[in-house]
Amino acid sequence: MMAFYFSRLMEIFPFFLKGLWMTVQIAFISLFTCTVLGFFLGIFRSGQNRFLKWFIGVYVSFVRGTPFVVQVFIIFFILPEWGIQLEAFPAALLAMAIMGSAFICEIVAGGISSIPKGQWEAAASSGLTMTQQLRLVILPQAMKVILPPLVGQYVLLIKDTSVVSVIGVMELTRVGWVTVVRIPEGLMVFSLVGILYFVISYPLILLSNYLERRMAV
Amino acid sequence: MENMIEFKNVHKWYGKLHVLNDINLEISRGEVLVICGPSGSGKSTLIRCINRLEEIQKGEIVVNNTPVHDKTVNLTRLREDIGFVFQQFHLYPHMTVLQNITLAPVNVKKMSRKKAEAIAMEKLEQVGLTDKSGAYPGQLSGGQQQRVAIARGLAMSPEIMLFDEPTSALDPEMIGEVLDVMVNLVSEGMTMCVVTHEMGFAKKVADRVVFMDEGKIVETGKPDEFFDNPKTERAESFISMILTH
Ligand SMILES: Nc1ncnc2c1ncn2[C@@H]1O[C@H](COP(=O)(O)OP(=O)(O)OP(=O)(O)O)[C@@H](O)[C@H]1O
Ligand SMILES: [Mg+2]
Numbered sequence: 001m002m003a004f005y006f007s008r009l010m011e012i013f014p015f016f017l018k019g020l021w022m023t024v025q026i027a028f029i030s031l032f033t034c035t036v037l038g039f040f041l042g043i044f045r046s047g048q049n050r051f052l053k054w055f056i057g058v059y060v061s062f063v064r065g066t067p068f069v070v071q072v073f074i075i076f077f078i079l080p081e082w083g084i085q086l087e088a089f090p091a092a093l094l095a096m097a098i099m100g101s102a103f104i105c106e107i108v109a110g111g112i113s114s115i116p117k118g119q120w121e122a123a124a125s126s127g128l129t130m131t132q133q134l135r136l137v138i139l140p141q142a143m144k145v146i147l148p149p150l151v152g153q154y155v156l157l158i159k160d161t162s163v164v165s166v167i168g169v170m171e172l173t174r175v176g177w178v179t180v181v182r183i184p185e186g187l188m189v190f191s192l193v194g195i196l197y198f199v200i201s202y203p204l205i206l207l208s209n210y211l212e213r214r215m216a217v
Numbered sequence: 218m219e220n221m222i223e224f225k226n227v228h229k230w231y232g233k234l235h236v237l238n239d240i241n242l243e244i245s246r247g248e249v250l251v252i253c254g255p256s257g258s259g260k261s262t263l264i265r266c267i268n269r270l271e272e273i274q275k276g277e278i279v280v281n282n283t284p285v286h287d288k289t290v291n292l293t294r295l296r297e298d299i300g301f302v303f304q305q306f307h308l309y310p311h312m313t314v315l316q317n318i319t320l321a322p323v324n325v326k327k328m329s330r331k332k333a334e335a336i337a338m339e340k341l342e343q344v345g346l347t348d349k350s351g352a353y354p355g356q357l358s359g360g361q362q363q364r365v366a367i368a369r370g371l372a373m374s375p376e377i378m379l380f381d382e383p384t385s386a387l388d389p390e391m392i393g394e395v396l397d398v399m400v401n402l403v404s405e406g407m408t409m410c411v412v413t414h415e416m417g418f419a420k421k422v423a424d425r426v427v428f429m430d431e432g433k434i435v436e437t438g439k440p441d442e443f444f445d446n447p448k449t450e451r452a453e454s455f456i457s458m459i460l461t462h
């Protein structure tokens with residue numbers, strides 16, 4: 001029986017590859033948008049503007065304090081209320097961007113505030129503008145602190161893409177769900193799903209470990 | 218003589234703490250001013266106001282005819298003319314000595330890298346560190362780091378150099394090499410404002426000494442007069458304290 005199901009599974013393997021491709025798309029588009037947004041938010045979070053700091057703080061707390069699956073539902077169900085019709089795929093990307101950028105914001109803000117005030121002051125005193133101070137003096141130093149947890153966060157984001165299966169995006173986890181109805185070997189099906197996730201996240205885990213070791217010195 | 222820096226009735230508070238209390242001070246072009254006083258008297262705050270690292274709540278500071286704390290002031294333009302040397306050096310640890318020195322000329326003055334490097338080498342020669350141009354700050358002694366910091370300030374060809382206790386973080390055997398560099402600057406006619414307790418330096422090159430206590434300028438005088446015959450009791454007890462140190 002096992003062998004029979006296994007050959008059935010192999011027959012529909014292309015279906016898994018399609019799911020994998022969807023997961024990879026969501027993951028990498030999200031890594032990109034979350035990084036850009038997260039740096040942007042993180043920079044303002046560690047900046048001078050009191051209101052912006054407070055506002056971003058509230059945003060981050062809200063995102064960190066609610067389950068991602070609930071956030072996905074809220075976005076998927078609230079937008080139509082406001083007259084915005086989003087397909088599952090863009091809704092998933094939006095939810096990922098909101099969630100991921102909040103976590104990356106905290107990592108970036110932490111990295112920036114780890115740099116002594118004197119570095120800002122020295123750079124400012126020599127006439128560099130605020131943006132130049134940040135770009136030329138602060139961020140290059142802060143990256144050492146930011147990079148290891150950032151890559152760790154990437155691994156988490158890749159795994160969190162599985163949550164968007166709840167709104168019907170045909171990514172890896174959803175493919176697993178759909179398959180298990182036809183091939184009732186749950187362990188076999190979800191082992192395959194797990195292996196495929198691992199294939200994309202493992203290189204990043206290695207990178208994260210490497211950075212951790214390199215930045216430690 | 219032409220005024221380079223002018224404080225007019227300047228007040229500053231940190232919450233309830235009155236850190237600068239009605240400061241009036243004029244520093245003319247080419248003058249070397251030494252500021253001293255007990256810890257917490259507001260010396261750092263005072264010189265940090267000159268390049269607007271600090272805001273003020275009342276009064277006015279004019280540097281080179283520019284009202285420093287005016288809303289419309291071009292901070293970059295203002296700071297191009299003012300070099301600042303910190304007690305803790307604050308070199309950029311991720312850059313070589315040469316990169317530290319050329320950063321502002323290239324990015325603020327938009328100088329070509331080649332020209333900026335030529336100037337940097339000139340300034341390194343002036344502080345006696347040409348052989349360290351490729352080193353990182355972490356590979357240098359405190360005295361060497363501070364001399365690089367001075368070269369970094371000089372590379373912008375400022376009209377004013379501000380020093381906030383430039384030798385206080387140094388081991389005693391390195392103080393001399395930094396003071397020597399500063400003495401040489403004086404002979405170039407640089408306008409200098411130096412927070413320091415180095416009496417030898419003050420007596421040798423300062424035109425005036427300003428003594429601060431509790432946010433006020435308590436006494437001003439020629440270095441010899443001030444250190445040998447202080448007029449106020451507070452200055453007297455302060456001087457005897459640094460002498461016994
Ligand atoms: N950012 C700040 N917030 C609140 N109080 C401050 C701040 N910076 C300085 N102060 C206070 O202002 C007073 C003056 O500080 P300042 O650093 O100007 O003194 P100083 O004369 O340079 O002393 P020192 O010789 O120790 O360097 C001190 O009482 C200090 O505690
Ligand atoms: Mg001080």
